[in-house]
Amino acid sequence: MGCPCCKKRKEKNHLTLSADTIVTPVSFSISKDPEACTVHLLGRLDANGAAHLWQTLPTQISKQRTADTLILDLEHLDYLDTAGTVFLFHLKTAGESSGFKQVLMDHLKPEYTAMIELAKTARQTDRKTLQPSDLSFVETRGEKLSVFMAETKEFITYIGEITWALMTSVRHPGSIRWADTFLVAERAGVNALGIVALISFIVGLVMAFQAAIPMQMFGAELYVANLIGIAMVRELGPLMTAIVLAGRSASAFAAEIGTMRINEEIDALTVMGLDPVRFLIVPRIIASTIITPLLTIFSNLVGILGGALVITSMGYPIISYYNQIVSFVEWNDFMGGLLKSFVFGILIAATGCIRGYQTQSGPSAVGISTTRAVVTSIVLIAVFDGIFSIMYYFLGI
Amino acid sequence: MKQHQIAIKIEDLVAGYGKTVILENLNFEVFKGEIFVIIGGSGCGKSTLLKHMIGLLPPVSGKVIILGKDLASATSTAKNSILQNIGVAFQSGALFGSMTVMENIKLPLMEFTRLPDSAIENIVQMKLQLVGLEKSAYLMPGELSGGMKKRAALARAMALDPSIIFLDEPSAGLDPVTSAELDYLIKDLASSLGITFVIVTHELASIDAISDRIIMLEKTTKGIIATGTPDQLKQDKQNPHVYNFFNRNHSNPNTDKGKK
Numbered sequence: 096m097g098c099p100c101c102k103k104r105k106e107k108n109h110l111t112l113s114a115d116t117i118v119t120p121v122s123f124s125i126s127k128d129p130e131a132c133t134v135h136l137l138g139r140l141d142a143n144g145a146a147h148l149w150q151t152l153p154t155q156i157s158k159q160r161t162a163d164t165l166i167l168d169l170e171h172l173d174y175l176d177t178a179g180t181v182f183l184f185h186l187k188t189a190g191e192s193s194g195f196k197q198v199l200m201d202h203l204k205p206e207y208t209a210m211i212e213l214a215k216t217a218r219q220t221d222r223k224t225l226q227p228s229d230l231s232f233v234e235t236r237g238e239k240l241s242v243f244m245a246e247t248k249e250f251i252t253y254i255g256e257i258t259w260a261l262m263t264s265v266r267h268p269g270s271i272r273w274a275d276t277f278l279v280a281e282r283a284g285v286n287a288l289g290i291v292a293l294i295s296f297i298v299g300l301v302m303a304f305q306a307a308i309p310m311q312m313f314g315a316e317l318y319v320a321n322l323i324g325i326a327m328v329r330e331l332g333p334l335m336t337a338i339v340l341a342g343r344s345a346s347a348f349a350a351e352i353g354t355m356r357i358n359e360e361i362d363a364l365t366v367m368g369l370d371p372v373r374f375l376i377v378p379r380i381i382a383s384t385i386i387t388p389l390l391t392i393f394s395n396l397v398g399i400l401g402g403a404l405v406i407t408s409m410g411y412p413i414i415s416y417y418n419q420i421v422s423f424v425e426w427n428d429f430m431g432g433l434l435k436s437f438v439f440g441i442l443i444a445a446t447g448c449i450r451g452y453q454t455q456s457g458p459s460a461v462g463i464s465t466t467r468a469v470v471t472s473i474v475l476i477a478v479f480d481g482i483f484s485i486m487y488y489f490l491g492i
Numbered sequence: 493m494k495q496h497q498i499a500i501k502i503e504d505l506v507a508g509y510g511k512t513v514i515l516e517n518l519n520f521e522v523f524k525g526e527i528f529v530i531i532g533g534s535g536c537g538k539s540t541l542l543k544h545m546i547g548l549l550p551p552v553s554g555k556v557i558i559l560g561k562d563l564a565s566a567t568s569t570a571k572n573s574i575l576q577n578i579g580v581a582f583q584s585g586a587l588f589g590s591m592t593v594m595e596n597i598k599l600p601l602m603e604f605t606r607l608p609d610s611a612i613e614n615i616v617q618m619k620l621q622l623v624g625l626e627k628s629a630y631l632m633p634g635e636l637s638g639g640m641k642k643r644a645a646l647a648r649a650m651a652l653d654p655s656i657i658f659l660d661e662p663s664a665g666l667d668p669v670t671s672a673e674l675d676y677l678i679k680d681l682a683s684s685l686g687i688t689f690v691i692v693t694h695e696l697a698s699i700d701a702i703s704d705r706i707i708m709l710e711k712t713t714k715g716i717i718a719t720g721t722p723d724q725l726k727q728d729k730q731n732p733h734v735y736n737f738f739n740r741n742h743s744n745p746n747t748d749k750g751k752k
Contacts, residue, residue: 142652146606176653178607181614209684217618220626227630457634458589 120144121172121179123152131164132156132195134186137171140179149182153189165195170202180207180214246453253372253449260372261380275378283344284386288393290343294335295394299323299401302331307405316409320419323402328424332395333432334480337439340387341472345447348379349468352451353461361452376452380444387440388433395432427492435483439476446472497524499656499688500545505554507537507544513552514540516714520707524655527682527689527702531737532709538692539583539660541709545690546580546658547571559655576604579649583660585641587633593620593644594629600651619647623677639670646677656688657681663695675701696738708734 121144126133134156138144156165167186169175175183183200190198203211230238264271306319352375355361364371399420406416450468454460500522507515514537522528532538543549545556547563556563561574587596594616601612620626623643633641642662649657662678663671679702681687693699699706699722706725708718710733718725718734728734735741 142601142605142607145611146608149608149611177615177618178601178605178611178653181607181611181618184614185611206684206686213618213621214614217614217621217626220617220621222613222617222629225627225630457632 121148123148123155125155125159127159127161129162131162131166132159133166133168133201135168135171137173139174140172140182141174141176142178145178145182145185149185152186153193156186156190156195157193160194163196165190165198166201167198168201169204169207172204172207175204175207175210177210177214180210183211184214184218249453250449253452254445256372257376257380257445257448260370260377264373264377264381270373271381272374272378276382279379279382280386283340283347283382284390287339287343287386287390291336291339291390291394292397294339295327295332295398296401298331298335299327299398300404301401302326303402303405307409316406317411317415317419319402319406320416321423323399324420324424325428327395327398327402328432329428330432330480332398333391333436333439334476335398336387336391336394336436337443337476338473340383340390340440340443341446341469341476344383345443345450345468345472346465348444348447349451349454349464350461352376352448353454353464356452356454357456357460371452376445376448379448380441383444384437384440387443388436391433391436395429431483431487431492435480438479438483442475442479443472446475498522499524499559500690501555501557502545503555503557505541505544505556506552507540507549508552509540509549511552514714515709518554518716520716520719522656522688522690523705524688525682525686526704527678527691529699529703529706530690530692530709531694531699531706533694533711533733533737536709536711537714538694538709542658542660542690542692546578547575576600576652577654577656579652579654579657581642581645581649581657581659581662583664585633585645587636587641587644587648589633592630592632593625593636593647596633596644597648597651600648604652615651616647619650622650622681623647624673639666639674642666642674643677646674650681650687653685654687656690659689659691659693661693661695662691663693663698668697671695671698672701678702694737696740708737 121136121138121140123137124135126135134152167183169183172179187198187200200211303319303323306322307316310316310319352361355375361371361375364374403413403416407413447468450464450471454464498521502518502520505515505518506513507518518541530538530541540549544551545558547556547558550564558574559577561570563571563574566574587593588599591599594613597616597619598612601607601615605612607615617626617629620629623646625640625643625647628636628640628644633644636644646657646659646662649659659678662674666674675698678689678691682689689702691698691702703722706718706720706722707716708725709715710717718728718731720728725734726738
């Protein structure tokens, strides 16, 4: 109990890596004579041993300073690796700073000399000069601004290129890759029916519920139908569909095209004389502009059905709900919503493709492009929705 | 001279994915401190065998015994301690792209040792010095050339001072000079630090320069068709596959087809 040798044995045991690794953990003893203080290192000096003695041994050495010379005796060292070598140099520095005039390594086995030499050269490398210097606040802002400007310019250029390619495709419909277009339409459109239905139904249902409570006070529950009809057809149908598509398809387009960019597939297309914009982007935009309005019609319908569930559960016959909507919602509202969704379709596909096209190199590049595709498309959807609202207001639609 | 202590022992290994058998009846040993090279034509299962040897694929049947432990039946703690004793440099380098070269090599040291940061940085600097990348410590992998990536991957494989290092096609895609430099480095590491190397390659020049022992795999026989030193294999005129491989022929040496 409390006996120093037991304590030492405990420390030694602590150093054993694990039961199945056969190692003689590192241990040390210190001998002193008038000329030199000698540290005898025994066993296996590896990363674990070095970590264990990192603090304790230098403290011991500084306490034991009785002579001017410190000798590190490596005769009984069974194993020395890089971490061990770094530790030896750590001891040397510690010895020098605690007042020893010289620190020597004794009985260095020939197989360790290469490692010691390597450590010496590595220590001479001045790491500070290699470290990239930090930019000042003004510099980083400036850099960000110039990157933003360059990217915006690039974005506009791509929009121009895409518009041109679309125009050419319209003039020569034979040049459009219809097989690809239908495949994209299926993946982005047909496969999205479930999620669009779910979101629209819930939006319709929740909105009807929320509206029914205040309306009930005036005995005007049936007018919830008017609200649901107009809100779904003019605003929420197109908007919800667009947001689902931005999350689902803009990201997919960006990831697909981004991966192709990284794998040099786009370069391969260019070198073969095939315009990547016509080949990759046009089919996606055409598919997206076809499916977005279709999905919007579907979304409108399902949203209205969601409202119907609430109204019928309040005891009104479904025909009254239907009549309310048909008499209140006009063709203009419906067409206005569709026109919006048509534009949203172009925006989503173009943003996804352009962000994918702008992918830089590196493993996180595709992730960054995908994120940016979703964020940019949602921002653009919001902005264009605002523009449409103002336009329709002035046009009296 | 080599001590002929066994580092890796492969017993009746059937290699493959799931039920697909690619190689069968594999039996060989890798000795400590030697450079052991696995060769064979494209698609013969070299990389699959390597994946079995490093525990990425479980054996279909048979055993892979590394440093005295069966990798497949080892407990997760035992497996981890074996894995800390081996280093792997993948064909593409597989450096983590979001970290600098320094951070890439630091990662295993930070995770598996309790050394202070300054010591770890010194170790990393030594490893980088060893592979000649001391000036590239703060570069991102994307900024490195192909040869530099391979050397950085080698430095990372060596981070924990493993006793065995596996290299998958270290010289593929490198120019002859860089490839020769890498060969020299491997040979130097094997002789000075006593590291065992298991290398998958089909670069003739590399095989000649570094290998102590070679096994050759073959697709049609699904197994090892030749074992020996490079000189032994080069002189093997009996086996057409071995002969063709070392003489860059494309058909049987017994016919005149394929010879210039």
